[in-house]
Amino acid sequence: MGKHIKSVNPQLPWLVLPSSNSSCHQITMFDVFQSKIYNFDLPGPLRGGCCYGSSKGWLVIAKESFDDHKGTSVEEDLHDNIKHQLFLFNPISKVHIELPPISTIPCFNKSLEVPPHPSSKFTFTIKKIVLSSECASTFTVAALCGAELAICQPNDKKWTISTDFHCIDVLFSSDGGILNVLYDTRDDDKDVPFDIKDVEVNPDFNMKLRSKGITIRIVPDLTRGDEVKYYALWSAHLVNFNKELLYVRKEYNMLATEEDISKYYFQTRRFEVFKSKHNGRDSYTLELMGSLGDHAMFLQPNGDCFSISGKILSGFNKNCIYFLDGMDYDDYEEDYHPNISLESGVFHLGDGRIRRIFPATKFPSQHSWFTPFLDLNDTSK
Numbered sequence: 001m002g003k004h005i006k007s008v009n010p011q012l013p014w015l016v017l018p019s020s021n022s023s024c025h026q027i028t029m030f031d032v033f034q035s036k037i038y039n040f041d042l043p044g045p046l047r048g049g050c051c052y053g054s055s056k057g058w059l060v061i062a063k064e065s066f067d068d069h070k071g072t073s074v075e076e077d078l079h080d081n082i083k084h085q086l087f088l089f090n091p092i093s094k095v096h097i098e099l100p101p102i103s104t105i106p107c108f109n110k111s112l113e114v115p116p117h118p119s120s121k122f123t124f125t126i127k128k129i130v131l132s133s134e135c136a137s138t139f140t141v142a143a144l145c146g147a148e149l150a151i152c153q154p155n156d157k158k159w160t161i162s163t164d165f166h167c168i169d170v171l172f173s174s175d176g177g178i179l180n181v182l183y184d185t186r187d188d189d190k191d192v193p194f195d196i197k198d199v200e201v202n203p204d205f206n207m208k209l210r211s212k213g214i215t216i217r218i219v220p221d222l223t224r225g226d227e228v229k230y231y232a233l234w235s236a237h238l239v240n241f242n243k244e245l246l247y248v249r250k251e252y253n254m255l256a257t258e259e260d261i262s263k264y265y266f267q268t269r270r271f272e273v274f275k276s277k278h279n280g281r282d283s284y285t286l287e288l289m290g291s292l293g294d295h296a297m298f299l300q301p302n303g304d305c306f307s308i309s310g311k312i313l314s315g316f317n318k319n320c321i322y323f324l325d326g327m328d329y330d331d332y333e334e335d336y337h338p339n340i341s342l343e344s345g346v347f348h349l350g351d352g353r354i355r356r357i358f359p360a361t362k363f364p365s366q367h368s369w370f371t372p373f374l375d376l377n378d379t380s381k
Helices: 075-081 106-111 121-125 203-211 226-231
Strands: 014-016 026-031 036-041 050-055 058-066 082-089 096-098 126-131 141-145 148-152 160-162 167-172 178-183 215-220 233-241 244-256 264-280 283-289 295-299 306-309 320-323 345-348 368-370
Touching: 050 126, 050 368, 058 126, 082 126, 126 167, 141 167, 148 167, 148 203, 160 203, 167 233, 178 233, 203 215, 233 295, 244 295, 264 320, 264 345
Parallel strands: 178 215, 233 306, 295 320
Antiparallel strands: 014 026, 014 368, 026 036, 050 058, 058 082, 082 096, 126 141, 141 148, 148 160, 167 178, 233 244, 244 264, 264 283, 295 306, 320 345
């Protein structure tokens, strides 16, 4: 597949289907609007990798391979010779870009200090990667690494890191001029709230963003109330909605058997959508939204979360949230068996119905929402 592909409605997302294994040579997508399946071959350097997310028409491909330049004779140290790479791949234009070494992100190196595990180190550490724009010559890349934040440009030698606050989510504004960072407002160790006035950003990190005309906006996670903390499991997401920034809270039920409570399943319970009201320099409140109007919302744990107007919603329903599951079911036991998740589907905001209509996933393989984009001015490979 290549540049001859033309989507009748290119703004509608395609569903990236989970791969059957963690090492693949081809990416498969489903175009809901045209009810078509597309297969995209990975370029040579990316083959054997796996898709772990999508942003602005680019797929995030992670690859692990044996680095025979290091060499070792000790079997227990073989995992130290694994080369970890991250790529961005535009399947429409065939352009691919290697990002700076993931080894320059400290929290990733810390994850390698524990014994090797069948679960992917990428999904264990790199939670999300988002881009400021579609254009490879100008975009900035932001990565959520555990609770830390990292940024880079494609030609950088290393990532620039911020460890100043506990990050929950990250999302560029629709025009790419603002990097929104959702941070945890509560210290779990002390059970006391943080004050947004106390949050400071690493000067080097801030300077790098400003050099690209991007400002950082730190927004507190106000979706975390006591009723959520004590009675439900939850996750929070930032979503671009028209020119507004919305908060979405996803709540789960944790299901387990009495025979073995370590074998559990997270069942999606409901979603709530909030508008953020800025009451002053350091003050925010949330307003619950009862409807998305003529929009549909698309949530994914590993890439951009966005909404689309009903004017172009062919194949999708308005006032619905199309959500993809990314829960890590790793039980960290020697007899590792990741659960199969059936928690990707559609939430109807009007009556609270959930339809689990998308294919099952088996961690670490995940779904993603991909928006086709072709930059005719970019010929780099």
